[in-house]
Structures are given as C-alpha cells and as structure tokens.
Ligand SMILES: Nc1ncnc2c1ncn2[C@@H]1O[C@H](COP(=O)(O)OP(=O)(O)OP(=O)(O)O)[C@@H](O)[C@H]1O
C-alpha cells in the first residue's frame with residue numbers, strides 16, 4: 001500500500017509543479033518585490049520590483065548614482081548594503097537568506113563595475129577554486145589543474161584573452177578593458193543561471209565591446225538570464241535586450257522594450273517622470 | 281643582568297688563546313668586550329630598542345658551546361634544509377660550531393674563496409685584517425660588541441674583481457639536540473670586490489627540538505665599485521629560542537645590495553639590516569617578510585645611510601601577525617647633506633589576524649640634504665573586505681577566501697626573492713601555513 005500512496009503523491013506533486021509553471025507563464029529565475037536597501041545611512045533602493053524569466057535579457061539604465069550598482073551588489077550579497085525591505089526569490093529560493101558564496105554556488109554571477117585586484121593570487125588558481133567550489137556545491141567532483149586548463153582554453157578564445165593572463169594575479173595591473181574581459185571570462189567559466197553585468201561595457205574600446213557582447217550572446221541560452229546595467233545604447237546593439245528599465249533615485253521609473261533604450265539615447269533621462277519624493 | 285657571566289667567560293676564552301688567530305685579533309676582542317662592558321645590554325630607553333625588551337636574553341646565562349656538546353648530524357638530517365640543492369656551496373654550523381663534514385665547498389670557481397672563519401684566520405689573515413670589525417659597529421652596539429669578542433665560527437666569502445658567482449653560497453646555521461643555554465656568536469665576512477656578483481643565503485633553523493639557545497650573528501659585507509650582492513636571510517629559529525642577527529654593509533660606487541629578510545622563528549628575535557651607501561650611484565633594495573604567531577616577539581630594524589649623491593633605496597617589509605604575537609618594524613633612512621639626488625622609497629604593511637596581535641611600525645626619515653626624493657608609508661590592517669567579498673561572490677567560501685588573501689598578502693614580497701628554489705620554498709611554506717594547501721597557486 002505505502003509505495004502506491006507515495007507514487008500518487010509524487011504524481012500529484014509533479015502536476016502541481018506543472019500548474020505552477022503554467023501560472024507563472026515561464027520559468028522564473030528572479031523575482032524582486034519592493035526591494036529596499038541602504039548604505040552608509042542613506043536609503044538608496046526605494047522599492048524595486050522586477051521579474052526576470054529564463055531566456056530573457058533585461059537592460060537597466062539610469063543616471064549616475066541612481067542605484068544600479070547598489071541593486072547589483074545587493075543581489076550578489078555585498079554585506080556593505082543593508083536590505084531594509086522587500087523580497088528576492090531566485091529559482092524559488094529566498095536569495096537574501098543566502099551568503100554571497102551560496103548565491104554564487106546557486107548560479108548568481110555579478111560582473112563588477114570595478115573589478116577587484118587581488119595581488120598574489122593567480123587568475124588561474126582563483127578561477128579554478130571558484131569553479132571547483134561551484135562543482136562541489138552541486139555534488140560534482142573537483143577538476144584538477146590539467147583538466148581545468150582544457151576548460152580554460154575554449155573560454156579564453158571566447159573572450160580573446162592571452163593565456164599568459166592566467167598566470168598573473170587577479171586583475172592586478174590589468175588595464176580597465178582587461179579587467180572587464182576578465183569578468184566575462186569568469187562568467188564564461190562559471191556559466192551562471194543569472195548573470196548581472198554592471199557596466200561591463202564602460203571604458204571598452206570597440207573591439208573589446210564586441211568581444212564582451214559576443215561572449216554574453218554565446219552564453220545566452222533559453223535556460224539562463226541576464227541583467228545588463230549600461231549607460232550606452234551601443235552595447236544594446238550587440239546584446240539585444242527583451243526589456244529595458246530606467247532606474248532613477250532608487251526606483252524603476254519606466255520599463256519598456258528595446259526601443260526604450262533608443263529613446264533614452266535621444267532624449268536623455270529628464271523627460272521621465274521624476275520620482276514622487278523629488279516632486280514633494 | 282648577567283653581563284658578568286660574559287666577562288668571566290671572556291677571561292677564560294682569552295686565557296685559552298681567544299680562539300687563536302693572528303696577533304691583531306685578540307686586541308680587537310679585548311676592545312670589543314670592553315665596549316660591551318661599558319654599553320651593557322640595551323634597554324627600551326635606547327631609541328633603537330624602544331619596542332623590544334631584551335631582558336629575556338639579558339637575564340639568562342648563555343655560554344659558548346663546549347666541544348662536548350657538539351651534536352653529530354648526518355647529511356640526511358640536513359637534507360630538508362638544503363632547498364633540494366646538494367650542489368650549492370654550503371657551510372654548515374651546528375650549535376655555533378663549524379662542521380666540515382656537513383659542509384661542501386669542493387667546486388669553487390676561480391676567483392672565489394669560501395672558508396670558515398677559523399681557517400680564514402689562519403690562511404687569509406690579510407683579508408680579515410682589512411675588513412673584520414671594520415664595518416660592523418661594535419663601538420655603539422652591544423650585541424655586535426659581544427659577537428666581536430667571542431667570534432670564532434662563521435664564514436668568509438671573497439669574490440675577486442669582475443667575477444660573477446652564479447651558484448649561491450649557502451650558510452646553514454643549525455641548532456640541534458639539547459642546545460639550551462648555548463650561545464652562538466657567528467661571524468661572517470663577505471667581500472665582493474669591484475664588479476663582482478654573488479648571492480649569499482644565511483638560514484637559521486632548529487632540529488630535533490632544540491630550544492632555549494641564543495644566536496648572536498653578525499655579518500659584515502663589503503661591496504666594491506659596481507658590485508652586486510644578493511643577501512637572503514631566512515630566520516627559522518625555534519619558537520623557544522633567542523636570535524639577534526645583524527647584516528652590516530658598506531657600499532662603494534654603483535654597487536647594489538639586494539637584501540631579503542624572512543623572519544618566522546624565535547621567542548624573541550631581532551634582525552638588523554644596515555647599509556652605508558658610501559659611493560655615488562650605489563643603492564639598496566630591501567625586502568622583508570615576518571610571520572608571527574603565539575607569543576613571539578620579532579623585531580626588524582633597517583638602516584640605510586645615504587652618504588653619497590645619486591644613491592637610491594627601495595624597501596618593502598610586510599608582516600602577518602596572529603595569536604598574541606608582537607612585531608616591530610623600524611626603518612631608518614638617513615640622508616647626509618652630501619647625498620643630493622637621493623631617491624628613497626620605503627613601505628611597511630602589516631596584517632593583523634587576531635585581536636591580540638600587535639605591531640609597532642616606525643618609519644624614521646632623517647634628511648639633511650635638500651634635493652632628495654624620499655617617501656615612506658606604513659599600514660596596519662586587517663583583510664581587505666572588498667577583496668573578500670569579490671572572492672565570495674565567485675563561490676569561494678569565507679574561510680578559504682580569508683586564507684587565500686592572507687597568503688596573497690605575503691606572496692607579493694616573496695616574489696622579490698631572486699633565487700628560484702628559495703622563492704618556491706617560501707611560497708610553499710606560506711601557502712601551507714595560511715591555507716593548509718600543498719599545491720602551488
Ligand atoms: N559603499 C557605499 N558607501 C556610501 N555610499 C554609497 C556606497 N555605494 C553606493 N553609495 C551611494 O549610493 C548611491 C547609488 O550608487 P550606485 O553606485 O548604486 O549608483 P549607480 O547607479 O551604479 O551609478 P553609476 O552610473 O555612476 O555607476 C550613490 O549616491 C552612492 O554614492
């Protein structure tokens with residue numbers, strides 16, 4: 001008797017999952033609801049709501065200081081930023097309850113606007129450690145340095161990076177463009193479910209921009225998603241977004257399709273509705 | 281104070297011929313012991329010893345090892361301390377006494393002389409008379425005075441003009457067995473004549489639980505015009521031992537001293553690296569790394585005296601302190617009025633891993649010339665939170681991230697070691713110490 005009941009429960013559970021998926025419409029990756037955060041005593045994010053489904057690319061734009069990096073850092077779990085309200089659900093889990101490393105292991109990757117230099121730790125060792133931590137978290141075996149070299153080769157080609165960079169310390173003495181390329185290399189190796197790129201295009205020359213964009217496009221799959229923070233339409237010519245959001249003073253003040261970016265390029269941000277607080 | 285113990289011992293030593301040697305040696309010893317008697321052990325009132333009390337040394341009695349206490353070691357015992365290079369020119373000292381059987385000085389290239397001090401006193405009295413006691417200042421420093429009074433074992437290295445010695449000369453100072461109460465007044469003389477090049481490694485280590493001993497080492501170095509001397513000191517004494525070691529160099533025109541000082545041992549340890557830039561265009565590059573734990577007190581003092589125009593100095597010292605350890609860095613840069621166009625840079629960075637660990641850092645610039653470029657900086661901090669977050673954001677756990685960053689802090693300065701075998705060994709050592717990992721980064 002017992003196994004039969006178990007079987008039926010499983011079947012019921014399965015159908016429930018299917019219904020849930022159907023109701024959400026698509027495979028939901030990230031669900032941000034009314035997210036608020038502060039840093040150094042200042043409220044920066046004042047209620048962000050954003051849903052990202054698998055296969056989608058969302059562009060986030062907005063003036064300097066509007067909170068774009070804060071949003072990215074909060075999603076990655078930077079302890080400097082204090083979450084004061086709202087929820088973030090990642091693949092059905094409470095993202096805010098996870099440590100930064102657990103978020104990475106769960107499939108979140110944030111490319112830093114200002115990648116950090118770590119003199120003394122080689123790029124190769126750093127990447128291999130990260131890669132193995134992610135594998136361990138998924139119950140997979142660690143790869144040894146030789147196997148890892150194989151994996152690296154493909155990815156180095158993808159971002160058009162000199163293998164010699166692997167023996168250098170993480171980002172130490174890298175040019176601005178090299179640092180950004182290195183972020184994309186990390187992303188390519190770690191293959192996240194959700195990639196958050198914080199101004200990865202800033203400070204890149206045209207070739208590097210294409211490399212970064214190609215990297216992102218190559219990694220784009222129906223089962224992953226990306227949030228691309230940028231100031232420039234030119235990136236969005238390469239990485240065509242499904243949605244564009246404008247962040248201003250800690251709120252999303254406008255959302256639209258890819259044509260919104262073109263409109264912003266033309267008109268700037270001034271024409272957008274100022275947030276309530278600024279009006280008061 | 282047990283100063284009288286040393287006086288008594290000196291009387292016996294002198295009565296027994298004072299280690300013999302040329303006629304000028306005994307008067308030198310006498311004048312040194314007189315200076316020691318007058319100076320006494322330094323107290324914290326002495327500027328140079330402000331953060332370090334030597335009373336643990338002064339209050340104990342240390343005597344030069346009687347022959348009976350010499351411990352017999354085999355080449356296999358010292359193999360782990362040879363950096364995998366049995367072929368290097370190597371002088372080995374056990375409990376302060378030269379061991380000819382453990383040493384290997386067979387294949388000396390032409391123009392290179394490497395001898396133990398006693399042999400040099402017999403065979404090269406002229407060389408010794410020219411330099412010994414002329415550079416290391418026993419007039420003002422008690423430990424150097426004590427060393428000068430009792431010096432008998434050590435090394436003498438002479439590189440003839442224009443000779444470039446490719447293989448390092450390794451001086452291995454070991455303490456082994458029951459070394460408690462033992463004093464080793466090791467004395468080394470390095471002479472690199474004009475345009476000569478050499479690398480000398482001094483390593484200090486303890487075997488088979490040796491503890492409670494006192495190493496008091498002095499190395500004098502003479503760098504002729506255009507000479508380059510790489511000096512690597514690896515202080516890995518027992519954590520229950522006392523160590524005072526001084527390198528004092530005098531540099532002629534366009535010469536370059538490249539010093540690396542590693543300090544991880546000793547209950548109370550002090551390393552002095554002093555150089556006198558006496559020739560136009562001469563310079564010194566000093567790197568240091570100290571890794572402390574437990575209740576260790578380890579002090580590093582450097583003094584660079586710019587005494588000629590166009591001289592340069594580059595200095596980077598780093599310390600990592602854990603437990604309730606206490607580190608000291610005192611970096612003196614002295615620019616004489618005639619040393620115009622001096623170019624000096626000094627940096628000292630410390631990483632505190634525990635709330636009880638402590639460091640005193642004191643950069644000291646005294647500049648009496650007006651056309652100079654000198655900078656210095658000192659930091660005492662904890663691990664970089666931004667870097668920690670960056671690593672965690674890539675999936676590396678908090679504990680591992682901390683370990684890697686700690687290792688990385690040390691790694692930068694290890695890069696400066698010019699001898700690959702030693703660099704690799706130090707990397708492996710620190711990696712193991714801070715991450716527990718065996719593989720290279
Ligand atoms: N660590 C911090 N400490 C103090 N203030 C911070 C910190 N991080 C962000 N802020 C402040 O929060 C606000 C939002 O900054 P954020 O970096 O999120 O803006 P941004 O939209 O990414 O801007 P930009 O386009 O210039 O990159 C700014 O006023 C900024 O000064």
Ligand SMILES: [Mg+2]
Nearest residue numbers: 068069113199
């Ligand atoms: Mg930003």
